[in-house]
Amino acid sequence: MDSIDPLDYVDGEVANFAPFEDSGEAPFGYLSIMWANLNVQALLYLVPFNFSLAMLCWNYYLTMMTDPGSPPVDWNPNAAPTQEQIVLIIVDLCLDGCVLIGISLLTIYHIWCISNNTTTIESWEKDRVITMIRQGKIIDVKCPYNQGILANFQQVLGHNPLLWLWPQPMLGDGLRFKVRSDTAGDIHSDEDEGPSISPSFSRAAGSHLWWRPFDGTNNPRDEMVEMV
Incomplete structure (x- = not known):
């Protein structure tokens, strides 16, 4: 708010408002504050910031209030695996078992060598x-x-x-x-x-x-x- 000059009141009304123009200071005083008689430089800061702030609040509201959804009431997936899935599981188990046996034998062999x-x-x-x-x-x-x-x-x-x-x-x-x-x-x-x-x-x-x-x-x- 350092960039805005004090307001003069005459009979309860604003008599003079003089925002800075060439003071060289960052116009942070205009952000998210609605003032009367704002110049173009102040609007270049005020409008994008307030628009982004409004979108952020709206996004937060939708995130908190939107129903994430749920499975349909009549949805009943087939829990039993298909024949192809059973074959793949058996093949994977056989390959994993071969790798496990090979690594175990190799580990035991090298432990014996070290001992x-x-x-x-x-x-x-x-x-x-x-x-x-x-x-x-x-x-x-x-x-x-x-x-x-x-x-x-x-x-x-x-x-x-x-x-x-x-x-x-x-x-x-x-x-x-x-x-x-x-x-x-x-x-x-x-x-x-x-x-x-x-x-x-x-x-x-x-x-x-x-x-x-x-x-x-x-x-x-x-x-x-x-x-x-």
């Missing part, structure tokens, strides 16, 4: 390794990476069980892994100075040892094979 600290490739090669052991081509050696169920899960998923399902980087550099204390002494170096005990060993470095033919001698590196 034994065994990679997928190592588990796939297990039958072939057993066959080669029976044929006398390689020596039967226990997996040096199996440190117990809890330690295996911690090495793969982290030390905090609350964060096992949360994505996080693996421990170490991904090339060398810890081995059991009772097998650390079986891991030797290739140098001529003699054996050296190491708390970790590279899985990739020992992977080719499965394929060394057994020549009747005990090669120290036979103890570095990955798993059986």
Whole structure:
């Protein structure tokens, strides 16, 4: 209302009304207020605003008072599914069951791999390794990476069980892994100075040892094979 000059009254009637014209102020005083002798600039604000306000009130009234409707009294839908719908439901259940069984088997398989600290490739090669052991081509050696169920899960998923399902980087550099204390002494170096005990060993470095033919001698590196 700062943009409107005071009204002068003479004998109870409006004697002078002078709204601003070039004051430079925003004419907010004209909004939603009906004044006499308004200029064109005031009407440009007053008419659109009041029209929008009226439409808003009318829309609110219709929203609150209009009947949303209801189903017809004689409306009786067929609750029994059709034959096509039954077939689709059966097909969906079969497909969902196959997916559930597949994911469950895959989950159980990987939980078993983690509990034994065994990679997928190592588990796939297990039958072939057993066959080669029976044929006398390689020596039967226990997996040096199996440190117990809890330690295996911690090495793969982290030390905090609350964060096992949360994505996080693996421990170490991904090339060398810890081995059991009772097998650390079986891991030797290739140098001529003699054996050296190491708390970790590279899985990739020992992977080719499965394929060394057994020549009747005990090669120290036979103890570095990955798993059986």
